[in-house]
Amino acid sequence: MPRQLILCIVFISASLTVGLALTSNLVVFETLSFLVGVVTVTPMVLLPLAADLAPPGHQATAISVILSGLLFGILFARVLAGVVAEFVSWRVVYYLAISVQGLVLLGGYLVIPDYPSKNKDLTYWDILRSMAKFAVTEPVLIQACLISIGANACFSNFWVTLTFLLGGPPYNYSTFVPIPTY
Template structure:
């Protein structure tokens, strides 16, 4: 339902229509997908720029670190600035960084450009708390589940699309395409995002510091952030390492074939699209525990399935379903907490996730060298066991809505 009101001469339109929800999901998918264009292209970029595969893998890590910095330094401003102007601006800056990546002649310049992509591609994490504000309480879980699924679908499809594009016209073309899409979405969102009430100005450094105090104010926040960070670290470790497995002697897949595995992950993400509705029914915490259990079983299956394409596809679907459900429910719990500091709560959530993701990506190369796929899956299992212990001992705190 849509409502309008007037405050100090500013018309405010509230409500998350299907069109607005879908547009936010698509924009979020593109923004987050920008972080992962390079993931299936590691070997291709390494050959093109004459660096080792291990060095090329650092492209994903640097992009994630840039993203974490962007989330921490920029997203809290969503609680005080005009997001109707801010979000299209960030998409425009992201387009500039993407073009810089496309024309980078050396590995060091590409590394810097992708750091810039990570720093500026934060629009998804400005849109999510905005959607939480606009959505009615009884639809918040479903709306946030759809938008979060759009982000994960972007992550997964980015691998498939970048692999296919690189196969036919080279790896640089994907960054040009992403820049064009970013500019297009900037224009669309400038019309789709409604006018919002002005909020009081806040000192920037005090605003950044309040990210930590905001988390401390809510009992459910810290364990939710920790569990989600561990899950995203496992997710990133798995997908980065899967490239090594599929490109290795057992399968010898091309970048295009590796990218197609993103379609299997897409099936899992689509299956988890309505995970947020469990929050609306009061089942967020128990379903999170079930999802963590499925994630552990998926990693065990990944170890057993290391020589079977069909079995790996099944594992990818289950793993992405479990990871997506855990992340959606965690984010929905945070953004359903009372107050007007949702952008700061979302900042804590996403920064922790992508620092976890950067750790997972960084571990992939050394762990693969040390013991291959077995070491990768055992490490992932140990991390999920840690998340399950946190969930077990903080279940009561996770249900708090204060």
């Protein structure tokens, strides 16, 4: 089941990215960007899959390799996208993303094992109820989630505001209005 889910969400994400590369309507672009963000959850599926497939005692290593690859990929993709967009159209960045997603789809098809679910009687709603139970019974889990939220907020804040520095004339950062140059 995880294999089919991963392949499906990568395919949907790549298909929506085709729309991002081709559209010239801002509302359509924003809508497609939102939908790409909604379906781009492959790492969240890969992390528990890696832990599940790893031999006993090596789950933390498997998770750290996946998480390191994810963070390196995010950083590398932003740098590469900036370099590509500097010399060619921004649409080329999306065409590059489509080709990388195609490679991920092919690699996932060839590499990810297909095995049955361990808990066939567990429904989606049972999983959601168990997460609500963990929120009450596992305070360390809540602490780890809050730390992760803070770390991701800092990470996103840095990379989003960095685009203002890369985007052109100097800005008044209290209003984000370009400072006139004489």
